Amino acid sequence: MEKRAIRTPFFVVNPKAYLYGEKALELARCADRLAEQYDLDVFFTGQLVDLPALKRETKHLIITAQHMDGLRPGAGMGHVLPEALVEAGVQATFLNHAEHAMPFAKLAQAMARADELGILTIVCADTVEEARALAMLHPDIMVCEPTSLIGTGKVSGGDYMAATNEAVKSVSPHTLVLQAAGISTGEDVIRAIRSGADGTGGTSGIVAKPDPCAALEEMLTALHQIKEEGK
Amino acid sequence: MEKRAIRTPFFVVNPKAYLYGEKALELARCADRLAEQYDLDVFFTGQLVDLPALKRETKHLIITAQHMDGLRPGAGMGHVLPEALVEAGVQATFLNHAEHAMPFAKLAQAMARADELGILTIVCADTVEEARALAMLHPDIMVCEPTSLIGTGKVSGGDYMAATNEAVKSVSPHTLVLQAAGISTGEDVIRAIRSGADGTGGTSGIVAKPDPCAALEEMLTALHQIKEEGK
Amino acid sequence: MEKRAIRTPFFVVNPKAYLYGEKALELARCADRLAEQYDLDVFFTGQLVDLPALKRETKHLIITAQHMDGLRPGAGMGHVLPEALVEAGVQATFLNHAEHAMPFAKLAQAMARADELGILTIVCADTVEEARALAMLHPDIMVCEPTSLIGTGKVSGGDYMAATNEAVKSVSPHTLVLQAAGISTGEDVIRAIRSGADGTGGTSGIVAKPDPCAALEEMLTALHQIKEEGK
Amino acid sequence: MEKRAIRTPFFVVNPKAYLYGEKALELARCADRLAEQYDLDVFFTGQLVDLPALKRETKHLIITAQHMDGLRPGAGMGHVLPEALVEAGVQATFLNHAEHAMPFAKLAQAMARADELGILTIVCADTVEEARALAMLHPDIMVCEPTSLIGTGKVSGGDYMAATNEAVKSVSPHTLVLQAAGISTGEDVIRAIRSGADGTGGTSGIVAKPDPCAALEEMLTALHQIKEEGK
Numbered sequence: 001m002e003k004r005a006i007r008t009p010f011f012v013v014n015p016k017a018y019l020y021g022e023k024a025l026e027l028a029r030c031a032d033r034l035a036e037q038y039d040l041d042v043f044f045t046g047q048l049v050d051l052p053a054l055k056r057e058t059k060h061l062i063i064t065a066q067h068m069d070g071l072r073p074g075a076g077m078g079h080v081l082p083e084a085l086v087e088a089g090v091q092a093t094f095l096n097h098a099e100h101a102m103p104f105a106k107l108a109q110a111m112a113r114a115d116e117l118g119i120l121t122i123v124c125a126d127t128v129e130e131a132r133a134l135a136m137l138h139p140d141i142m143v144c145e146p147t148s149l150i151g152t153g154k155v156s157g158g159d160y161m162a163a164t165n166e167a168v169k170s171v172s173p174h175t176l177v178l179q180a181a182g183i184s185t186g187e188d189v190i191r192a193i194r195s196g197a198d199g200t201g202g203t204s205g206i207v208a209k210p211d212p213c214a215a216l217e218e219m220l221t222a223l224h225q226i227k228e229e230g231k
Numbered sequence: 232m233e234k235r236a237i238r239t240p241f242f243v244v245n246p247k248a249y250l251y252g253e254k255a256l257e258l259a260r261c262a263d264r265l266a267e268q269y270d271l272d273v274f275f276t277g278q279l280v281d282l283p284a285l286k287r288e289t290k291h292l293i294i295t296a297q298h299m300d301g302l303r304p305g306a307g308m309g310h311v312l313p314e315a316l317v318e319a320g321v322q323a324t325f326l327n328h329a330e331h332a333m334p335f336a337k338l339a340q341a342m343a344r345a346d347e348l349g350i351l352t353i354v355c356a357d358t359v360e361e362a363r364a365l366a367m368l369h370p371d372i373m374v375c376e377p378t379s380l381i382g383t384g385k386v387s388g389g390d391y392m393a394a395t396n397e398a399v400k401s402v403s404p405h406t407l408v409l410q411a412a413g414i415s416t417g418e419d420v421i422r423a424i425r426s427g428a429d430g431t432g433g434t435s436g437i438v439a440k441p442d443p444c445a446a447l448e449e450m451l452t453a454l455h456q457i458k459e460e461g462k
Numbered sequence: 463m464e465k466r467a468i469r470t471p472f473f474v475v476n477p478k479a480y481l482y483g484e485k486a487l488e489l490a491r492c493a494d495r496l497a498e499q500y501d502l503d504v505f506f507t508g509q510l511v512d513l514p515a516l517k518r519e520t521k522h523l524i525i526t527a528q529h530m531d532g533l534r535p536g537a538g539m540g541h542v543l544p545e546a547l548v549e550a551g552v553q554a555t556f557l558n559h560a561e562h563a564m565p566f567a568k569l570a571q572a573m574a575r576a577d578e579l580g581i582l583t584i585v586c587a588d589t590v591e592e593a594r595a596l597a598m599l600h601p602d603i604m605v606c607e608p609t610s611l612i613g614t615g616k617v618s619g620g621d622y623m624a625a626t627n628e629a630v631k632s633v634s635p636h637t638l639v640l641q642a643a644g645i646s647t648g649e650d651v652i653r654a655i656r657s658g659a660d661g662t663g664g665t666s667g668i669v670a671k672p673d674p675c676a677a678l679e680e681m682l683t684a685l686h687q688i689k690e691e692g693k
Numbered sequence: 694m695e696k697r698a699i700r701t702p703f704f705v706v707n708p709k710a711y712l713y714g715e716k717a718l719e720l721a722r723c724a725d726r727l728a729e730q731y732d733l734d735v736f737f738t739g740q741l742v743d744l745p746a747l748k749r750e751t752k753h754l755i756i757t758a759q760h761m762d763g764l765r766p767g768a769g770m771g772h773v774l775p776e777a778l779v780e781a782g783v784q785a786t787f788l789n790h791a792e793h794a795m796p797f798a799k800l801a802q803a804m805a806r807a808d809e810l811g812i813l814t815i816v817c818a819d820t821v822e823e824a825r826a827l828a829m830l831h832p833d834i835m836v837c838e839p840t841s842l843i844g845t846g847k848v849s850g851g852d853y854m855a856a857t858n859e860a861v862k863s864v865s866p867h868t869l870v871l872q873a874a875g876i877s878t879g880e881d882v883i884r885a886i887r888s889g890a891d892g893t894g895g896t897s898g899i900v901a902k903p904d905p906c907a908a909l910e911e912m913l914t915a916l917h918q919i920k921e922e923g924k
Contacts, residue, residue: 327566332567336558339592360570363598364566366598367598378567
C-alpha cells in the first residue's frame with residue numbers, strides 16, 4: 001500500500017500517556033482545527049484504545065500509534081498488530097522511542113511490516129551515530145532527540161541538530177528529520193526548523209501548559225509563518 | 232472502584248492477534264449472543280484499537296485487554312495506560328501471558344493499578360510453583376497453562392489441573408482459576424471444569440476452526456450444561 | 463547438592479560495577495580478613511570474570527554472582543549458566559535486583575536451577591506485597607529494599623523493615639531477610655538487625671567511602687557486637 | 694587503546710553454554726594448539742567465569758565474551774562491565790546475538806565503550822537490511838546468520854552470503870564479515886570463505902560432535918588450506 005505523502009514542515013503532537021479519552025479528544029479537535037486553518041500536516045499520537053475515536057472525530061490529523069510490533073496475524077498475545085492499526089485508520093507509528101526501546105531486529109521487522117502495509121514510520125534515535133545507522137533502514141521520519149533531554153524542557157543544541165540532520169540525509173535523503181527535544185514555544189519551533197529540520201513537535205511543552213490548545217496554536221502559528229517565509 | 236463480580240463457570244474468548252477489526256467484531260457478536268442466550272459470563276479480548284468497537288457493539292461481554300502496563304498518567308511513550316482502558320469501557324486485562332512476560336515488579340505494579348481502578352486481573356502462570364507465588368498477589372483470575380502446551384492443541388493433564396487449582400485456592404481462596412491449555416471442544420470444556428476450574432477458554436481451538444462461531448457455540452453449550460448440572 | 467548453611471547475622475558486600483579486577487580483589491581480601499577475625503558469614507559479589515580470582519584468593523567469603531540465568535547447558539549465547547558458576551566455586555547468586563529485573567517465569571526457573579545445584583538464592587523485592595509473593599518461592603535470602611531508595615544513602619523506615627520481615631517469615635519461615643537500602647555506618651547495621659533482619663549489607667556505603675576497607679570494618683565490628691549481645 | 698589486528702581468514706569457536714569449566718578448557722587447549730600449528734587467528738568464547746582460566750592456559754586464542762553491556766563503572770548490578778573484561782585479558786566480545794538481542798541504543802553504547810577500551814566487536818545481524826544498518830556503526834566483525842537457521846545445521850545459501858558480504862563492505866569496508874550458520878565440516882568452511890567471507894566459525898558443528906577437537910581440526914585444516922591457496 002502506498003503511504004500518505006508528508007508536506008514539510010510538519011508537526012507532531014505527542015501526548016504520550018499524559019492525556020487519554022475525552023481530554024485527548026479535546027486536544028485533537030483543537031489540533032485538527034489548526035491543521036485545517038494553517039494547512040499543515042499534523043501527526044497526533046494517543047493511547048491505542050483512543051485512536052479509533054481520534055480518527056472518527058478529526059479530519060486532517062495523521063492518527064499515529066506510539067508503538068507497534070512487527071508480528072503477523074497469529075499468536076502474539078498483547079502485541080500491537082500492524083494490520084489492526086491499518087483497519088482502524090492509523091496511518092503512522094512511532095518506533096523505538098527511548099521510553100519503549102526495541103531490540104534492533106524487532107525494530108527492523110516492525111519497519112518492514114509498516115512498509116508492507118503503508119504505515120508511516122517515525123523512528124527515534126539518541127546520538128548522531130544511532131541516527132546514521134537507523135537511517136540505513138530508511139524510516140519515513142527520523143526523530144533526533146538526545147535521550148538525556150527528554151522531558152526536561154531543554155532544547156537540543158544547534159550543533160546536535162545540524163549534525164543529526166546531516167547524518168540522516170547523507171544516508172537516506174528521503175527520510176524527513178524531526179528535531180524534538182524540549183520544544184515548548186513558537187520560538188523553539190522556529191529554531192528547530194531553521195536548524196534544517198523537516199518537522200518538530202512536543203509533549204510536555206504542550207500538555208503541561210495551563211492551556212494546551214493555546215500552546216499548540218502558538219507553535220503551529222510559528223510553523224505556518226516559517227513555512228510561508230520559505231515559499 | 233468496585234470490580235464487576237464474575238459468575239462461574241466463566242469463559243474467555245482470546246483471539247490474540249489472529250483476528251482484528253471486522254473479523255474480531257463478527258466473533259464478538261456471536262459470543263455476545265451466546266453469552267445472553269446461556270446467561271454466562273464471557274470475557275472477550277482483542278487488539279487495543281479494536282476494544283472500543285467491541286464495547287460499543289456488544290452488551291454482555293466483558294471487554295478485556297491482552298496486556299496493560301502499571302504506569303500512571305504522564306510520560307511512558309507506547310505503554311498501555313490503565314486509566315485509558317477504563318475510560319474506553321475495558322473491564323479486565325490479561326497480565327504476564329507467556330507471550331508477553333513481565334518483570335515481576337512491573338507485574339505487581341500493574342496489578343496494584345488494576346485494583347485501584349476496578350479492572351479485573353487475569354494473570355498467567357506456567358508451573359504449580361509460579362501459580363502459588365502469583366496467587367499471593369491475589370489476582371481475580373489465575374490462568375494456569377503449561378507454557379510448553381500453548382498453541383499445541385494438547386490439554387493439560389488432570390494432575391496439573393488439580394495441583395494448580397489446589398495451589399491457587401490454598402493461598403488465595405477468592406481467586407478464580409482458569410484452566411486453558413488446548414481447549415478446542417465441548418468435551419475439553421467439561422473436563423476442565425470437572426477438574427475443579429472456575430472457568431476455561433480458548434484461542435486456536437476457536438479461531439483456527441472453519442466456523443469459529445460454531446466452535447464457540449459448542450463450547451458454551453457444554454459450559455451451560457455443566458453449569459445447570461451443578462445447580 | 464546441599465547448600466552451605468548461613469549463620470546469622472550475616473553481611474553482603476556488593477560492589478556492583480563500582481569495583482573490578484585488582485580493586486575488587488583488594489576489598490575482598492579485607493572482607494576475608496574481617497570475616498575470619500569476627501567469625502561472620504560474609505557474601506561478596508563481583509563481576510563474573512572476577513569471581514574465580516575472588517574464590518582463589520579468599521578463604522572465608524561466600525563468593526556470589528550478581529545475576530544468573532535459569533538455562534541448562536546447551537544454546538543460550540551470553541547467558542549465565544548455573545553449572546559454570548558451581549564449577550567456578552560460586553556458592554550464591556543475587557536474582558531479580560531492581561537493576562536487573564527478571565520476568566517472573568525466568569526468575570522462578572533460575573531459582574529452581576539454583577536449588578537443584580546447591581546455589582544459595584538472594585532474591586530482591588521492592589514492596590511488602592512483592593516480598594510476600596516471592597517468599598512463596600522460598601529463596602534462601604530475601605533482600606527487601608525499596609527501589610526508590612537504591613543508591614540514595616537513605617535507609618528504609620522501621621515500618622517498612624518490620625512489615626517486610628513479617629511478610630517474608632509468615633510465608634517462608636526459613637528464608638533469611640536482608641534489609642539493605644542505604645546502609646553506610648555501623649549504626650545503620652545495628653538498626654537493620656535490631657529491626658529483625660537476619661542480615662544486612664552495602665554498596666555505595668562501602669565503595670564510595672575514601673577507605674572502603676575501614677568502612678567495612680566499622681560495619682562488621684557493629685555486626686559482631688550485636689551478634690555477641692544476642693548470645 | 695588499540696585493538697588487536699585480525700588476520701583473515703579467521704575462525705570463531707563459540708561453545709555458547711554447551712561447554713564450561715574443565716570441558717571448555719580442554720577444547721580451548723585443542724584450539725590453541727591448532728591456532729599455533731596453522732598460524733591462524735582463532736577467537737574462543739566462553740562463560741564469563743571461565744574466561745580468566747581460558748586466558749591463562751592458552752597463548753594464541755583471542756579470548757572472547759559472549760555478551761557485554763555498555764555501562765561505565767558504578768551502579769549496574771549484574772551487568773557485564775567492559776573495564777572488567779579488559780583487566781581480565783578479554784580482547785573481543787559478541788554483541789546482539791539472536792539469543793541475547795539488545796535494544797538498539799544499548800548496542801550502540803556497548804560498541805562505543807568497546808571502541809574506547811580496545812575490545813574487538815563481533816556484532817550479529819539476521820537479514821541483509823540489518824547487516825547494512827549495523828555496518829554503519831562500524832563493528833570490527835559482522836556476523837551474518839539468518840536467525841531461523843541458528844542451531845539447525847543448515848548452512849546459509851550462497852545468495853544470502855553474497856548479499857550480506859556486499860552490504861557490509863559497501864557501508865563499512867574495514868568491517869570483517871563472518872558467515873556462520875550451520876558450519877559443521879571442512880567443506881562448509883571452504884564454501885563460506887569462497888563466498889567472500891573473511892571468517893567463519895561454529896557451535897553445534899563442533900561441540901555436538903563425538904570428538905569436538907577432531908571436528909575443529911578438520912575445520913581449521915580446511916581454513917589453513919584455503920588460506921594457503923589464497924597466497
